[in-house]
Amino acid sequence: MKADLVDDTVLWQRFRTGDTIAFDQLVQRYYQTLFRYGIRLDADDEYVKDCIQDVFVELWQRRNTVNETEFVKFYLLKSLRRRIFRGRAKWGSNWEALEENYFFEVEFSIEAQLITQEVSRDQVQQLEALLNKLSRRQKEVIFLKFYQNLTHEQIAEVMSLNRQSVYNILHEALQKLRTTWQGDMAFFLALLDVVTAHS
Known part of the structure; x- marks a missing residue:
């Protein structure tokens, strides 16, 4: 633990x-x-x-x-x-x-330490723009998963959904991002991880 x-x-x-x-x-x-x-x-x-x-x-x-x-x-x-x-x-x-119909927006605080990790402001802004094109629920699931490190079960409890719904929402969100992200998907996931760790 x-x-x-x-x-x-x-x-x-x-x-x-x-x-x-x-x-x-x-x-x-x-x-x-x-x-x-x-x-x-x-x-x-x-x-x-x-x-x-x-x-x-x-x-x-x-x-x-x-x-x-x-x-x-x-x-x-x-x-x-x-x-x-x-x-x-x-x-x-x-x-x-x-x-x-609730409001949900993802914002990243771009800090100097991100730039030293070879993450450019343009890449962070591209990621932010793509995330904010997702549905509210998709953004919230991503926020809880990547920002707060909750499990699928915990996200389901927080959002009053079943576990399968959380899995489906996350899967659809990542699929949507995969089709619009201009670049390597492995880099995208690494970028998401780095940025959320410092937000």
Whole structure:
């Protein structure tokens, strides 16, 4: 098991016993991750921040009843996604319609270290443009798979899909990218891996 997962597991166990320091560490560790995901689901950054706060407040209130987990990030991403869509539904929007028509955009922060790894700005911009031509669900699956390193099963849980649907969405997205990418596909996948690791 990776060290960060062990750390998460220990923090989670301590948080469940009422340890406020462990809870604060979880908030600090995952706030930006949740914000980066949430802002792709809903462009209203204040609403996303409110939803993140609600997730953590509810988590603290339910600390005695939440289950143990080795995958804290997965648990939090799933909770935030549900909170964002259900919150909008309470304001009169149709929850199912929101799930079909939500905003999702992929942006890469191009850092100097990427250029030193023989990845040009043009290549990163080409990748970003191609990814943003995918459907919302395809972009979200790619984001969760490559940015957040979730398994197919975890992605299915987060997005309320079955595992086969996740596999199909990812397969279709990669097929679409394969037909439009100008260059070697192995390089494309390596580029995607490098860029998402630094975003």
